[in-house]
Amino acid sequence: DAGITQSPRHKVTETGTPVTLRCHQTENHRYMYWYRQDPGHGLRLIHYSYGVKDTDKGEVSDGYSVSRSKTEDFLLTLESATSSQTSVYFCAIREKAVGYEQYFGPGTRLTVT
C-alpha cells in the first residue's frame, strides 16, 4: 500500500456527530488526496493538499473540511455527519504534480446511521 495507512478502517456513527478520518504516509510525498467511492459514481475528489497547510477543494467538498499540519498526515473531518456521507473513503498520495500516478490507501468504510 505504498506506505499509506488510514484510520479507522471501519466506523459507524450517528447523524449529527463529528467524524475525523486520518491518512498517514511514510513516503514524504507532497500531494495528498481524499476521495469518496459510491456505487455508480466511481471515485470523486473531496479535497486535496499540495503541501503543509495548503489545501484546496475537489468536486464534492460540501460538508467536509481538511487539515494538514505536517507532511505525513492529512485529516478529513465531517463536522456533522449525514446519512449521505455514508461511503468508502480513500486517501491517495502523489510524489509530484501533473503526469504521475497516485498511490491509494486501503480505505475507510464509514456508515452514518
Next chain:
Amino acid sequence: SQQGEEDPQALSIQEGENATMNCSYKTSINNLQWYRQNSGRGLVHLILIRSNEREKHSGRLRVTLDTSKKSSSLLITASRAADTASYFCATEPNAGNMLTFGGGTRLMVKP
C-alpha cells in the same frame, strides 16, 4: 460529474480470453491513467499514457489513446482469474494536479 466514462460497465469472460475496456472523456488532457481495484481494497495504478502517445504496453496490458476521439482502451490479453477486479480510467488536465475518475468496469474472469 465524471470526466471519464467506462464501457462496458460489466464484463464476464473465460480464462485465457482477452478483455477490452473502453474509456471516453470530455475535455483536453495531459494524460490518462488506468487503475485496478480488487474487492474491498484500494486502487492500484496500472499504466499511464500521455497525450502525445498513442499506445503503451506493460506485460499483458495494452493501452491505446485517441485524443481526436477523446477515448482510450485497455486490453488485457490471456486473462486469468486473478484479473477479476474493477478497472477505472482517470484523466488529468493540463492545468491542475488532480485526477478525475470514471465509474469503472467490473471484470469477472471465470476459471
